[in-house]
Amino acid sequence: MALAYLKNVATLELRAEKCTGCGMCATVCPHGVFRIAAGKAEIADRDACMECGACQMNCPAAAVSVRAGVGCAYAILYSRLKGRSTPSCGPEDGCCGADTGGGSGCCS
Amino acid sequence: MSGKKDHGMAPRWGCGFAHTAAGDVPLVSTRLERRDRLDAWKWRWGVGRMQAAIAPGLYGVGDPDPRSPVLVTANYKLTFDRLRRELDGLSAWILVLDTRGINVWCAAGKGTFGTEELLARLQATALDRVVSHRRLVVPQLGASGVAAHEVARRSPFRVVYGPVLAAGIREFIASGYRATPAMRRVDFPLRERLALAPVELRQALKWLFWILLALLLSDIVRGRGLSPGFLAAGLPFAAAIVAGTVLVPALLPWIPGRSLAWKGWLGAAALAAGWLLVAAVPLAAGLAYLLLLPPIASFLALNFTGSTTYTSLSGVLKETRIALPLLGASFLAGLILIVVRMIGA
Numbered sequence: 001m002a003l004a005y006l007k008n009v010a011t012l013e014l015r016a017e018k019c020t021g022c023g024m025c026a027t028v029c030p031h032g033v034f035r036i037a038a039g040k041a042e043i044a045d046r047d048a049c050m051e052c053g054a055c056q057m058n059c060p061a062a063a064v065s066v067r068a069g070v071g072c073a074y075a076i077l078y079s080r081l082k083g084r085s086t087p088s089c090g091p092e093d094g095c096c097g098a099d100t101g102g103g104s105g106c107c108s
Numbered sequence: 109m110s111g112k113k114d115h116g117m118a119p120r121w122g123c124g125f126a127h128t129a130a131g132d133v134p135l136v137s138t139r140l141e142r143r144d145r146l147d148a149w150k151w152r153w154g155v156g157r158m159q160a161a162i163a164p165g166l167y168g169v170g171d172p173d174p175r176s177p178v179l180v181t182a183n184y185k186l187t188f189d190r191l192r193r194e195l196d197g198l199s200a201w202i203l204v205l206d207t208r209g210i211n212v213w214c215a216a217g218k219g220t221f222g223t224e225e226l227l228a229r230l231q232a233t234a235l236d237r238v239v240s241h242r243r244l245v246v247p248q249l250g251a252s253g254v255a256a257h258e259v260a261r262r263s264p265f266r267v268v269y270g271p272v273l274a275a276g277i278r279e280f281i282a283s284g285y286r287a288t289p290a291m292r293r294v295d296f297p298l299r300e301r302l303a304l305a306p307v308e309l310r311q312a313l314k315w316l317f318w319i320l321l322a323l324l325l326s327d328i329v330r331g332r333g334l335s336p337g338f339l340a341a342g343l344p345f346a347a348a349i350v351a352g353t354v355l356v357p358a359l360l361p362w363i364p365g366r367s368l369a370w371k372g373w374l375g376a377a378a379l380a381a382g383w384l385l386v387a388a389v390p391l392a393a394g395l396a397y398l399l400l401l402p403p404i405a406s407f408l409a410l411n412f413t414g415s416t417t418y419t420s421l422s423g424v425l426k427e428t429r430i431a432l433p434l435l436g437a438s439f440l441a442g443l444i445l446i447v448v449r450m451i452g453a
Contacts, residue, residue: 002295003296003360003416003418004418005366005418005420006367006420006423006427007366009420009423010423024257027248027269027292028248028251029292030249030272030292030293030294031294031418032289032292032293048418049420050417050418050419050420051420051422052213052216052217052252053217054216054248054249054251057253057254057255058251058254058255058256068252068421069217069421070214070414071414071416071418071419071420071421071423071424072413072414072419072424073368073413073414073424073427074414075414076424076428077428087421
């Protein structure tokens with residue numbers, strides 16, 4: 001049974017006019033969000049996007065944009081407590097891998 | 109012989125060296141020992157987490173030569189172990205990036221498993237002198253941190269994205285560095301959801317301490333003195349914690365709804381309602397439990413978003429914004445109800 005997350009929240013954008021159809025976005029996406037049709041990428045399943053940012057990072061034409069980040073409530077709450085604007089994980093953020101713990105199982 | 113180049117340190121699970129044009133590179137075993145498995149178990153339960161990092165640099169398995177593939181990975185020991193275990197009978201180089209003991213995907217999101225670190229590590233290991241080809245197999249989940257076109261532009265190497273899971277690496281190499289569509293997809297099977305339960309449970313158990321303390325204090329305030337009764341009163345709360353950290357993750361695909369907070373609330377509310385009916389708990393007390401217990405499980409399930417493989421930042425922000433005030437209000441109402449009943453009695 002496939003797990004589906006909230007609808008209509010993903011910030012993923014694809015600017016077709018910039019796309020060269022190299023297919024890198026479809027290669028790196030872990031949720032099959034893209035498909036390549038007629039030499040261009042298109043978004044086949046936007047709601048499956050988890051905003052990991054791999055497509056944006058690997059698009060040589062800068063045709064893909066997404067607000068990449070960690071979908072982790074702990075990181076969001078922690079960053080809010082610390083007055084930071086973007087939630088992130090890592091020892092420097094007092095989360096994953098830090099001596100103090102890391103509140104999420106992702107951290108292990 | 110080498111000394112100069114930043115090749116991996118000879119570790120306890122090492123088995124000799126490969127002699128290369130850029131110095132000696134430690135070879136590692138593809139068989140995990142009991143101690144490696146024990147390490148994995150200890151880390152899951154949070155014993156000695158900081159030793160989870162291994163020395164970054166270049167390692168080898170089998171009998172690697174200049175034509176052997178280069179597999180890039182993180183310096184989280186469990187990740188490294190999972191990879192080398194899959195390489196039995198193969199000869200390959202393993203380029204370990206310094207991700208500060210964090211797995212590939214999380215480190216890529218953070219950027220420590222990233223283009224800069226990869227380029228620096230290529231330099232430090234003089235990889236271009238170790239191998240004659242120019243192909244780097246980077247795990248697909250590293251793509252959030254590595255820009256393949258940047259690596260191609262700034263180094264002689266080019267990135268080929270390998271399968272999501274180390275388990276697919278053998279087939280990937282054998283099929284000429286081609287991944288099947290299934291190798292490219294992330295799922296979240298029961299086994300993985302449960303593997304995280306110990307960490308989640310351990311994190312949540314410190315809450316139980318505070319709940320028990322509150323129950324003990326309320327016993328004392330009510331003049332019941334010190335009796336083990338407060339432990340029994342803590343059981344439903346312990347159950348809510350187990351529901352939020354173990355039960356809801358285990359039953360994730362089958363609990364209706366998409367929001368994790370909702371799934372947690374629903375799961376715990378159903379459990380609590382069943383228990384209240386079977387135990388014939390009086391209405392007012394039952395209502396207090398229904399206000400207090402589901403928010404606990406709901407909050408824990410919301411926190412599980414960090415462990416899932418499919419929740420987005422935007423989605424979790426939305427969930428957090430909607431769920432937290434509701435959960436807080438419910439919990440507060442439950443507490444008020446209890447205090448009112450205590451005063452009434």
